[in-house]
Amino acid sequence: MTGLLAVTAMALWLQAGPDALSDRAQQLAMQKRYDEAEALWKQALQAAPNHFPSLFNLGFMRYSMGQFAEAESWLKKAAQAKPDDFNSRYLLGTTCLKLDRREDALRAWKTALAVQPKNYKLMQIMSVEYSNGYYYKEACAVGRQAVELRGDAPEPWFVAIKACFEARDPETLNLTKQAAERFPNSARANFEYGFQLQKAGLRDESLPYLRKAMSQDPSYEEPFYFYGSLMLLDEQYEQAVEPLRTALKLRPDYVSACVALAKALMGLDRNQEAKEALDGCARMSPTHPQPHLFLSQVYFRLGEEEKATAEKLLSLRLRRENPTIMESPQARPFPGAPRR
């Protein structure tokens, strides 16, 4: 009896217009009855080949199922069918990214941005992806655009700062200064400014901002790590220890902080403490080669040469087994055309 009702209902839907068919298909898709949904959307497209909801939803359904190549073709058609639609262009870009075609993704998002020129969230996404694709100048430019639109929110500033720093944009320092002025109570803004001051060679000027960031948000590990690293660089080992310990306490798997702490302790000839820090770090990040590399140095200093050798070999093995942990950014795919 139930089967008969369903068949009857389907027959009625088939006689309906494309909108109704698409609505029904959407309900079916939400019930994960994908084959039936697709049949209805295709039925709707037979009646109206440029029926946008059907094209888009077919694309979205394929995207959701991880069938990105199929999704792309439906989404392209959807974008053509409705030139002022944002979502199809946005999703087309995301689909291209899934297909490892970052440049096509960015092209699609550019058309989406033309539809919604004030979509600062998309600008932030584009900024990140431009950076990932080595288009640093573009990343910085679109990041700054987002700041112009939503300068009252901190996040666009931080995205722009990162992109412009990678682009080696001379305005980065100024950008971080403005962010610090705009958000004086933001630990992140003060940290970014302190960080950029140091990168600009203004080490002494950077320290107050880093200290401010540490006091504003004692749960934010980055300023503690960076401040400690600066002290380490200057061989002020005693001053390096506490901030690095704090960074590590806040993020126990922060390997860089752990290694920096160990180096500071080794600088103070407190090798046993360095060993303990690295041991803890190795427990937290068992596949990371670095704690073992520096454990090798600590054991050597402690005169335990066999353990030093064992840690060295373990570090080497982990490095080979997990090459991406220590891989250089240069190993990322690079755009085919030269960047000027």
Place this chain on the structure above:
Amino acid sequence: MLAVLPLPEKGQTAPGQTGQGMISGGATALPRPKPSGRPWPVTFTDVAAQAGLRMQYTYGHPQKKKYVIEANGAGVAFFDYNGDGLLDVFLVNGSKLEGFPAGAAPTNHLFQNKGKGQFADVTKSAKLDQSGWGNGVCAGDFDNDGHTDLYVTYFGKNLLQRNNGDGTFSDVTARSGTGGSGKEWSTGCTFVDYDRDGHLDLLVTRYLNFQIEKSPLPGAYPFCMWKGSPVYCGPRGLPFGSLALYHNKGDGTFEDVSVPSGISAVKGFYAFTAVATDFDGDGWPDLYIACDSTPSILFHNQKNGTFRDIGTETGLAYNDNGSEQAGMGLSVGDFDNDGRIDILKTNFTGDYPNLYRNLGKGLFGDVCLRAGLAVNPDHVLWGTGFADLDNDGWKDIVQVSGHVYPEVAQIDAREHYQRARLVYRNLGGGRFEDVSEMSGPGISAEHSSRGMALGDFDNDGAMDVLVMNMHEAPSLLRNELKSANHWVKLRLRGVQSNRDAIGAVVTVEAAGRVQADAVLSQSSFLSHNDLRLHFGLGAAAQVDRITVQWPSGKSEQFPGLKADALYLLVEGSGQAARQELPR
């Protein structure tokens, strides 16, 4: 709409598209400290052509390298082959994949220093006109006959060239047993008396196991890509290299002791330049090898004929962050005047060099960032050397540069195959200042350089530089120093030690300042510096004391002496003998 639109995942990479042939980081230049404002009296001028150093380097295809063998270039040597007190020049040459018609292949070159800044090509008469795919050179008097000999590494059989003392050399490779199988790609070499028997032994580094018929072509694998473009493959992805240690039996023959010495137990590296001296002050020479895209190696001399790699343990295998680097060249010397021998290692672009400060007890710390040397990471650095260019008593740094891919500017317009050289002035206190732009046309000229040697070819008390340039003539950079600072040069002669005193560490004390340096058979990039040690003395017109830690293990003190001269220090004599410095 079905649902909320998804956010893209961050940092995606295409499977199978990651990796590259050469290790480098994403390092950007650190800020330059404020200029010291001190005058810099050093000007380098390239006088190679006017001095008569006329030859053209051949090293694979000049525009597009198909295999890694075409990319690395060769070493150079400043050495006095005829004992006339003037530094002569030896240049290792390469080849090309297609080969040459009989008799047309390029050869190595020996140029005799005739004085007054002029050189004569004596390659043929000296019988050094060998061809082949040459790489490195090291020098040392392996038979203790008073004439410095040469060892030249090849892709193919290496050559041990005995200096006959009459202006000619003899190929004694076969008799000596140091040629290798002829299948290896040897790069670095250094003479070293590792067992302190007074005879120079020999370490040879082999970059990688290269077989042209098995080597993939550009673009074939991720390690055949650079920034998304196909380039020659390697070194990563290609079979690792190896090491050979030959023990000098004292009768003109050598024995391969690679296995019993423990040298061959270390695996997994692409080895370039080798240096040999006593890094931990225990009186026995150690070996340090710059390795490309793999951890570098420090072989600690166990004093019983065996070595153990303790590069990682001592801080010399990686950079300060624990990252592998593309090690190429090595400078060895005491940059901070604490009497200990430090090491500077050059690396690939996108990375900083390492300045390994000797902390004592055989430990090292990479202080490159603090020293102000992390300001030019856009250079692929090769030859390098510590030399007191202005004689102020602090060793400065010279480095030569040049990318490996001739087409690199088409891949990334920020990179260049030919680059200017770099000069850093030592400010004291462990800090350096980039003075390249103030160092004259010889430094600002752009070349793709590889090997480099330091020496005072015109004996004017200012250190000059010899450079190998890919597909060009060499450069001879004369230091036209305008300074009243004093200096002293020391030539060591071993008696119980090997005659050239390779591996000796010398400490000079003058006006309360202590400086150290080592006598090396190879350093820089596959090159050989002047065996005479040069110390700038600043305003001090007198050296108060000299201490020599001889390779035999003995320590000997020499009394004070007047500056601005060359002295011969003979082991056990206790006296420094002033020598003529012909111009």
